[in-house]
Amino acid sequence: MRSVKLAPSLLSCDFLRLGEELRSIEQGGGEYVHVDVMDGVFVPNLSFGLPILAAARRATNLFLDVHLMIEAPERYLADFAAAGADGITVHAESTRHLHRAVSQIRELGKRAGVVVNPGTPLAHLQPVLADVDLVLLMSVNPGFGGQKFIPATFERLRTVRSWLDALGSPAELQVDGGVSAANARELAQAGATVLVAGSAVFGPDGAEMGLRRLRESL
Ligand SMILES: O=C(CO)[C@H](O)[C@H](O)COP(=O)(O)O
Numbered sequence: 001m002r003s004v005k006l007a008p009s010l011l012s013c014d015f016l017r018l019g020e021e022l023r024s025i026e027q028g029g030g031e032y033v034h035v036d037v038m039d040g041v042f043v044p045n046l047s048f049g050l051p052i053l054a055a056a057r058r059a060t061n062l063f064l065d066v067h068l069m070i071e072a073p074e075r076y077l078a079d080f081a082a083a084g085a086d087g088i089t090v091h092a093e094s095t096r097h098l099h100r101a102v103s104q105i106r107e108l109g110k111r112a113g114v115v116v117n118p119g120t121p122l123a124h125l126q127p128v129l130a131d132v133d134l135v136l137l138m139s140v141n142p143g144f145g146g147q148k149f150i151p152a153t154f155e156r157l158r159t160v161r162s163w164l165d166a167l168g169s170p171a172e173l174q175v176d177g178g179v180s181a182a183n184a185r186e187l188a189q190a191g192a193t194v195l196v197a198g199s200a201v202f203g204p205d206g207a208e209m210g211l212r213r214l215r216e217s218l
Pocket residue numbers: 009011012034036067140141142143144145146147176177178179196197198199200
């Protein structure tokens with residue numbers, strides 16, 4: 001099994017205590033901070049955007065992993081890069097110019113990611129597979145935290161893992177939605193290298209404990 005990074009999603013954190021939440025992530029051994037940006041158009045929900053990302057940037061040196069759930073993300077890539085993103089992931093379904101979008105992210109000096117929804121054929125990833133640093137498979141329909149994991153994701157992970165290995169690609173394979181201590185190990189065995197978790201991390205015991213539980217389950 002490959003080594004696995006944990007990426008707590010700020011969507012489930014207490015924003016009034018953002019600085020403390022980030023310190024708990026550091027103490028719990030989280031490697032990425034997953035930042036879910038929603039525009040109310042690409043997904044049926046609004047979350048937050050550039051000011052929160054910039055505030056997180058001031059508070060931590062951890063890798064800020066921005067998941068853009070917005071229409072035509074190419075309009076804002078430079079802004080998210082300037083606000084402190086280390087990596088930016090765009091949905092294949094959200095742009096007519098996927099190749100241009102991932103190329104722009106790299107030109108901005110950031111790690112480029114591509115993501116597909118659970119209902120999108122994996123073939124949509126193939127044209128950009130050699131041009132990205134991260135592939136994200138959604139394991140819920142994006143828009144909300146706390147949803148139930150979709151089991152078909154295991155087979156989809158195995159497929160993308162085999163494609164990345166065939167290419168000799170060092171890209172991370174990330175999974176997002178309904179990840180918990182109950183499925184983390186099986187996700188890693190299916191080839192995932194980055195696990196995003198929101199509700200499973202920011203529980204009543206706090207992010208540090210949530211992360212430790214997730215790590216132990218691996
Ligand atoms: O992209 C997302 C939702 O669209 C979130 O990253 C994801 O839902 C994390 O929350 P949880 O672990 O509670 O499912």
